[in-house]
Amino acid sequence: MIRFTRVTKTYPRTGTAVQDVSLMVNKGEFVLLTGASGAGKTSLLKMVYLEERPTSGEVRVAGTSSVTATARDVAKLRRKLGIVFQDFRLLENRTVEQNVAFALEVIGAPAAVIGGKVNRVLTQVGLASKGRAFPRELSGGEQQRVAIARALVNDPFALIADEPTGNLDDRATRGIFQLLRDINAGGTAIIMATHNLELIRRQEYRTIEMARGQIVFDSAEPAATADPAR
């Protein structure tokens, strides 16, 4: 479903961020991506939703190849992915409902279905009663729930979360993590980058650790999904 084949990413100014990474993430999997700052987690995730393209190698996501994808292919791919960031990225001048609906509007969803879908995901993330609130009126944890609702509203096959709990306190972190587990239980794959070691130790999920652009540990190794060349 998501396959990295000998992927290297080099930036002109800052050098190599990801080096010769091969990786396979299966349908419905929950993957924790960990490693120090600058280890290449964010670059790796950006290549999943093709915000960045590999300098060499290939990323293949749900049939879309980083080598051949056009801008339109990238747009289409992102409609099948949900993406969440540490800083939420909500529109301040729109309500919770409008923020979530925005994701449907801009891909041309028919107006008739938008209201129902928005209500459904807001209920799913536990914010059904806050639809009319503005982001600034919510706590950090609640804002991240709105961002997750926006990511979920298109029924993605995978949710990409780059440090989703980085700005949250422990309680909110646990809440968001539980929410992600629930979402995963519904069949959506989750790839989550995190620093939170406690979270990693406690969980039984697949954990991949990166350092200096390379994968130094993968709890799924030496499974059949690993790169045979390694």
Place this chain on the structure above:
Amino acid sequence: MRPLRDAFETFRRAPLLSALSVTTIAFSLFALGLFGLVALNIREALERLEDRVEIRAFVAEGTPTEDVAQAASDIASFPEVQSAELVTQEQALKRAQSELGEFRDVFEGAVLPASIDLRLKPGLRDPATVKRVADRVKTYSFIDDVRYGEEWIEKLYRLRNIAGIAGLVLGFVFAAVSVIIIGATIRMAVLARAKEISIMRLVGATDGYIRRPFLVEGFAKGVMGGLLALVLTWIAQTLIDRYVIHTIYFDARVALLGLLFGALIGLLGSAVSVARHLRQV
């Protein structure tokens, strides 16, 4: 319909920024329009002067009137000539008297030569053509002398050329400045929505989808700015015409062209700004 609704939505969400863009576009085009008015009126004035370019061929005394009339109609058929008019001795006297007004008495009993007065067609009043026609007229045996204010015509032409070149250069500079200012304004509007654009891309909106409302918005701002600029220049022209000096305003075609120019800048400015932004993020 969607891009139209979105563009309208932008005006509603950020009325101040939108008003600022329209005003900036309007004032840039206003400056351009004022310059255009000056250029137009200078050209108009020079054309009026040119209308007065005249060649006068004096007829020797005692030439039979029929010969002169024949020559006048010959000359009238020269390709450069608009009209050739025979002025008899009596007419010349009357004209001199009327031009001199209260000093008319000095011409009492005086004898002025008859002449053929000719005018050239518009566009053929340059010094070289005037001289050529004058020389040709001079070949008639009964023509004593041909006058056409050689020096004056040359000065007029030099002035016209300078005005033309200066107009072209300044016009270009003004247009370039408006394009730059308007471009910056539109860029500001794009940057103001940078976050929105980044989220749109994240959730899978195509670049075309993101671009369209900006194009509609740019076009609309250009048209509004253009209209406002036309009104402003019209007010300025009316005031100048009433209180300072007689001037004319653009005809409908030029005004429409100005409006189109505004719309085009708005559209292109938006297209360039958005494209640049989409490439960068």
